[in-house]
Amino acid sequence: MAVLELKQATIKFGGLVAVDSVDMEVKKGTIHALIGPNGAGKSTIFNLITGIYKPTSGSIFFEGNQVDGTPTYKLTSVGIARTFQNIRLFDDLTVLDNVKIGIHTRVKSGLLGAFTKMxxxxxxxxxxxxxxxxxLDFMNLYEKRDELSKNLSYGEQRRLEIARALASNPKIILLDEPAAGMNPQEKVSLMQMINAIRERDVTVFLVEHDMKVVMGISDTVSVLDYGKKIAEGSPEEVKNNEDVIAAYLGADYLKTHMK
Ligand SMILES: Nc1ncnc2c1ncn2[C@@H]1O[C@H](COP(=O)(O)OP(=O)(O)OP(=O)(O)O)[C@@H](O)[C@H]1O
Ligand SMILES: [Mg+2]
Structure with missing residues (x-):
């Protein structure tokens, strides 16, 4: 069953068609990767799904309901959570308080209630x-709970964003380049964490440039180039697809990155 579905999703910015008639189904309980060269439209697709942009044409369905154009906070409360390519944390709040913000959608009295002492x-x-x-424990940040988020390493900040997204109790989590800036060890543990997220029955939809991460954990890989979906399938199918190889400027890139 598709938890998320894009039907002919399109967005134009002036003369640029950033996302061009994309059809895509993200199946429930899977880890689904969206890859493609810089500027292909990956983050824009996340922005369409999370209500930051409204498609110029086409539609987006979440659990069978049309959701394009729905405000972001409403999408969060029905179960769509995300992280950002450019980390968005409250630098001067503690790790604990940054995650508290992610939880307010689950509680009746809301964000203010979480911080007042009635x-x-x-x-x-x-x-x-x-x-x-x-x-925090799940994302291996329990020990850091009282640190200010600005004092965390880059990799820890990325994990904190994921912890915050998980705190909203999502059905699907959209991760925009979760491995960016991580060292090889951190990437291995990130892959384990993403698998563990899926084991919690949270569908994972990720944009990622690191092909070891993508090929190591994904059930399905969709490939975008100049706003269009050019390929889709298992990691094995995608890495042998000629259009994909061409989009990444030749087989050398794939040999190095898609082992
Ligand atoms: N708000 C906007 N206004 C104008 N152009 C935009 C806007 N947002 C994105 N674009 C353009 O749309 C295209 C797709 O951008 P997007 O950020 O989705 O790429 P991406 O695949 O995430 O790339 P990267 O891997 O570098 O993050 C780019 O040409 C970008 O400049
Ligand atoms: Mg991007």
């Missing part, structure tokens, strides 16, 4: 804290 809300606050600590 007696009736104390139970709720304790529950929030427990959930947050669980997510």
């Amino acid at each position: 007696p009736s809300q104390q139970k709720e606050e304790k529950w929030i804290e427990e959930q947050v600590l669980e997510e």
Whole structure:
């Protein structure tokens, strides 16, 4: 079953067709990667799915409901969470508080309730804290909970963004270049964490340039070039596809990056 579906999704910026008539199905419970050269339109697809942009034409369905043009906060509350290519954390908040922000969509009294100390809300606050600590533990950041997020390493900040996204209890999580800036060891542990996210019944849709990561964890890979979907299939199918090889400027790139 498709948890997410794009039908002829298109967005134009002036004369540029950044996403061009893209059909795509992300199946429930899978790890689905979206790859393609710089400027291919990958992040723009995430921005369409999360309501930052409205498609010029075409539509997007989440669990069978048409959602294109829905405000981002509503999409978060129905189960779509994401991280950003350019990390967006509150630098001067602690790791713990950054994740608390991700949880407010799950709680009745909302964001303000999470930070005020009304007696009736104390139970709720304790529950929030427990959930947050669980997510931090899951992303291997428990020890860092009281640090300011600006003092974390780049890789830790990327993991913190994922923890925050998970705190909204999503059905699907969109990760935009989660491995960027990570060292090889961090990438290996990231791959384990992404597999563990899927084991929590969260569908994973990721944009990633690191082909070891993509080919190592994905069930399905879709390839975008100049806004168009040029290939889709298993990692094995995609890495042997001639259009994909051409889009990445020759077989050398693939030999080096798609082992
Ligand atoms: N708001 C915008 N206004 C104008 N052009 C835009 C806008 N957003 C994206 N674009 C353009 O759309 C194209 C696709 O950009 P996008 O950021 O989706 O690429 P990408 O595949 O994520 O690339 P990268 O791998 O470098 O992150 C680019 O040419 C970009 O300049
Ligand atoms: Mg991008």
